Amino acid sequence: MVQIPNTPTSADVARLAGVSRATVSYVLNNTRAVRISEPTRQRVHEAARELGYVPHAAARSLRAGHSRMVLISAPAIPVGPLYGTFLNELQWALGRLDYTVVQYGTVGLRGDEAARSWAELRPVAVLVPGPGLDPGGVALLKRSGARAVVTFGPERVEGAHALLMDHDAVGHCAGAHLYERGRRRIGVVIPEEPGLEVYSRPRLAGVRQALHGTCATVTELPLAYTERAAARLAGQWADSGLDAVFAYNDEYAMLLMRALQDEGVRIPEDVAVMGADDLMLGRLLRPRLSTVHIDLPSGRDLAELVDRAVRDPGGEPAVHAVLGAAVVRRESS
Amino acid sequence: MVQIPNTPTSADVARLAGVSRATVSYVLNNTRAVRISEPTRQRVHEAARELGYVPHAAARSLRAGHSRMVLISAPAIPVGPLYGTFLNELQWALGRLDYTVVQYGTVGLRGDEAARSWAELRPVAVLVPGPGLDPGGVALLKRSGARAVVTFGPERVEGAHALLMDHDAVGHCAGAHLYERGRRRIGVVIPEEPGLEVYSRPRLAGVRQALHGTCATVTELPLAYTERAAARLAGQWADSGLDAVFAYNDEYAMLLMRALQDEGVRIPEDVAVMGADDLMLGRLLRPRLSTVHIDLPSGRDLAELVDRAVRDPGGEPAVHAVLGAAVVRRESS
DNA sequence: TTGAAAGCGCTACCAC
């Protein structure tokens, strides 16, 4: 008969090694304040290995009164390679600082409930990309023991540290560049996919700002990420009289560019096209896609910010503008 | 003076409401077995709200002896939209079943250490995409209370349930299709990026298998995901005499296709090109990219598998082949 | 209908 083995506890280890639970704890945690004889250490390690003992993180942090868990809110929309690598770097860096990093997705919960379920885990720090956290949520998390709450996205939130990713700058770059290239009737693609407004709105605003006080016009172009929608938009192009378009990002740019080319619109002669994100993708298009390169902060830097905030939770919430944006001109503009 | 507020506990709620901690627990958990008078309920809820009380998940599961945490190992490589949507659906479905879903990345730990750090969280179930878990790890997790361990990827692991994503089938489809189209000298791109072998090897094997017993030849084409590498490969194309290539996936296909076209190679006349994953990308290329559409299992199905396994941990580890693969012929083949 | 108390696994203080 197969018996489901009970999870071994430190008491089991103690019993097997013939010592007390305290001693087990001292040995396995390398407690410096107390010296344990070498033979005893051996026996304890031996016993732990034999039983396959794994400490119980929840019990430990319950006892300690705090955890080293950093909770990162996992966005509901699939993320691109840019953010993906950033996240990996961040996780790695936090791991080096001995934090336990956990991504907690909150599909289907409204901001309030989300913050509550995060708080139940009593993380020492909470990182929230994009929106989805309001001042109330921040307060709740802090009251639940979070020593650092960091948002990174286009908006800051009262009470939280912010890595301000100023997507206005992305649009600004694009707008200024297109204007400089002699374009005056500029379209800006606004993805219809939900959840992208937080990025598309500031990017649009940036374009407007760059063109403010000039004779250039800005036209919003709602666009779903489908061939049909792109074809429809391209079909109406001649009527629009636009001579340039900032396509939100490289993927939408590819979609639109293809549709325009299929309509016989010449790029960049008739219409200049710009993307953003500087994906490999853009280099492979013909004409090569001009884009806005985005510099995310390094994961290491953010990890250090988190660590500092955790060690000194009294500090004022810092707001860092961290998004570098620079035009990469290729052939489409 | 600003005082760091202490996290309120159920004892605080009890005090404020003028009842015992037991009563608080009964009210907040809606314990059916015990009836609490309406006025008391009100007072408790009131107090909890006023204090911003959030239950302590760790303490709860420590007491309960088990958690409802499902741990999903977060892959180190950035994932595509395909897997991203699958993951979201899965999280949503598990959430509906009242599990707490957490993605735990293990950048930099070897399989053994990874399993250990997962086990420290005492999850009730562990889902591991791709490799990174050996039979020892599975045993460790089970001994630590995991009632279900599910791998999903191309290989199965002793002791764990498996969603067998048979990437051979992807290659097989591609190979058979290219053969059928009259191609006999077939190249297969093997990405040089680390971590992709688990997928590329089976896909290659599938191609070989499809062509076994025919006069067609298979040539491995190692390729890094850079323009330079692609240009180099394309430069040597004439010498190779290949008349078709299965490019691992749509992204590598785009990379290579572009390089070939820049070399003056005509597609599909001189060389047929196939991708895989059926991304939007492929539809936008010219010629439109033929691809292998991959059908991942629905997140709901996997969630149900997990739930069943959790409820009946005695059951034999099930192995499901779950990857549908079908050729989508467009213009590049 | 409500309260007292035990105990989940762990660590840290204090005795020996």
Next chain:
DNA sequence: GTGGTAGCGCTTTCAA
């Protein structure tokens, strides 16, 4: 050097 033990926040049995 090592062991006894209190107590982290919570649920649940038993008593009142």
